[in-house]
Amino acid sequence: MAMSQSYRVIVVGGGLGGLTTALALRHRGLRVTVLERARQLGEVGAGIQTAPNASRILIGLGLRRQLEAIRTQPEDQVRRRWQDGSVIGLTRLGAEVQEKYNAPYWHYHRADLHRVLLDACLDPEGPGPLVAVHTSAQVVELDRGDPRQPAAITADGRRFEGDLVVGADGVRSQVRDLIGAEDTLVFSGDMCYRALIPGDLLAADPATRFLFDRYQSTIWYGPGRHLVHYLIRGGEWLNVVACVPASEEVARAVAGGEDWTSTASVRELSEAYPGWDDRVPAMLSKAKEEVACFALFHRRQDPVWVDGRVALLGDAAHAMLPYQAQGASQAMEDAAVLAEELGAVTVDRVEEALRRYVDRRAKHAGMVQQASFRNRTFYRLPEGPEQQARDAILAERFAGESDVSYDWLWSGTPLDQSDRESFRYPIHR
Numbered sequence: 001m002a003m004s005q006s007y008r009v010i011v012v013g014g015g016l017g018g019l020t021t022a023l024a025l026r027h028r029g030l031r032v033t034v035l036e037r038a039r040q041l042g043e044v045g046a047g048i049q050t051a052p053n054a055s056r057i058l059i060g061l062g063l064r065r066q067l068e069a070i071r072t073q074p075e076d077q078v079r080r081r082w083q084d085g086s087v088i089g090l091t092r093l094g095a096e097v098q099e100k101y102n103a104p105y106w107h108y109h110r111a112d113l114h115r116v117l118l119d120a121c122l123d124p125e126g127p128g129p130l131v132a133v134h135t136s137a138q139v140v141e142l143d144r145g146d147p148r149q150p151a152a153i154t155a156d157g158r159r160f161e162g163d164l165v166v167g168a169d170g171v172r173s174q175v176r177d178l179i180g181a182e183d184t185l186v187f188s189g190d191m192c193y194r195a196l197i198p199g200d201l202l203a204a205d206p207a208t209r210f211l212f213d214r215y216q217s218t219i220w221y222g223p224g225r226h227l228v229h230y231l232i233r234g235g236e237w238l239n240v241v242a243c244v245p246a247s248e249e250v251a252r253a254v255a256g257g258e259d260w261t262s263t264a265s266v267r268e269l270s271e272a273y274p275g276w277d278d279r280v281p282a283m284l285s286k287a288k289e290e291v292a293c294f295a296l297f298h299r300r301q302d303p304v305w306v307d308g309r310v311a312l313l314g315d316a317a318h319a320m321l322p323y324q325a326q327g328a329s330q331a332m333e334d335a336a337v338l339a340e341e342l343g344a345v346t347v348d349r350v351e352e353a354l355r356r357y358v359d360r361r362a363k364h365a366g367m368v369q370q371a372s373f374r375n376r377t378f379y380r381l382p383e384g385p386e387q388q389a390r391d392a393i394l395a396e397r398f399a400g401e402s403d404v405s406y407d408w409l410w411s412g413t414p415l416d417q418s419d420r421e422s423f424r425y426p427i428h429r
């Protein structure tokens, strides 16, 4: 790997995308400043999955030991039928995925994964310069008077100058607006409930005990709606994501320009699947009060991720529906490719490196965005010939959904040879 002279990168946003980027750039010897608008860094109380395409990157960043301590490993990926919970399709995860893709499929509590990334950014023993992290630092302006030294300006008037700025500031990215990129935000028509359900309650009820027979990553397919769940923290919690068409109230609020988020009662959540297998309400009724509830937005595919020395990454560039569980994983792929490109050049060639980053990532991430959107229809086909044909295919061979194969998705964007070697023979065990 070519070594570059060290230069400074300002990363706006300290979410999973921003922190993976900061860590990957640190490993390449770059000096990174993260600006996060929240007063405290962290993640919401919910689960997250990383498929091999993302786990491979995290392990390549030296995090295997830390991840082993917080991850829960599902044995299978399962799709169930709404009416009776029968299995439509099952594909093995566990050791088989590790073997085939040279990386695991893992589940975590988001806060645990975020903490592992943050600790690694701040670890004095880690490779490369320590990452500087500033909280209560909401970026409201970019000063590009000197285009080779862009500066991010915060709401309280602080100025952070770097050799480039990376906007990892999420689905409603301010950096995106500041560089004048197109407004590609789209309301999906869906809302989603997100809850953590105590594992001990589920294990104690014969109706929901089956969840512990084998740890699985599960989606229930049904007409017009679907339900996702998996266990995290070794079974302490069941993470549930219940995706349904938006109510009229939500649709009205969104049409009025609101980024609608709220809380719902457990009763509302348990009644969200009328006519479904009894095990569904049995599961959902065990959630704790104040279920998080929000409208789901995504972005139209758009390859304009860079303007001069400002680049977009993660949801800021390619926010997608969570119907492929890949939003953060794609941000991690962005981080790995960006670090390869920036790490290989001197500061006078940053623009070329950013162009190559976009060339390598935009089409790939765009395909995942589209596939996630298509799954909205695929998961939710009404009863009939199309649904039967879908189920027949998955029963015979469950190797992907929509028209993107797991093989393609989990292999990820090709990384350079030196990284491939380190992934094949992990040096960080």
Ligand SMILES: Cc1cc2nc3c(=O)[nH]c(=O)nc-3n(C[C@H](O)[C@H](O)[C@H](O)COP(=O)(O)OP(=O)(O)OC[C@H]3O[C@@H](n4cnc5c(N)ncnc54)[C@H](O)[C@@H]3O)c2cc1C
Binding pocket: 012, 013, 014, 015, 016, 017, 018, 035, 036, 037, 038, 047, 048, 049, 050, 137, 138, 139, 140, 168, 169, 170, 171, 173, 174, 175, 192, 194, 241, 313, 314, 315, 316, 322, 325, 326, 327, 328, 329, 330, 331
């Ligand atoms: C229900 C649900 C389930 C999901 N499940 C999965 C999954 O299983 N696997 C997966 O890979 N993905 C999943 N995703 C997608 C994933 O959560 C997102 O794609 C990912 O969190 C995006 O990371 P990010 O860092 O780009 O943005 P964010 O996580 O949104 O982080 C952006 C950060 O920037 C900060 N910020 C915003 N504006 C500013 C500003 N102006 N100045 C400074 N800071 C700012 C924010 O406070 C935030 O901390 C799911 C999403 C949802 C909604």
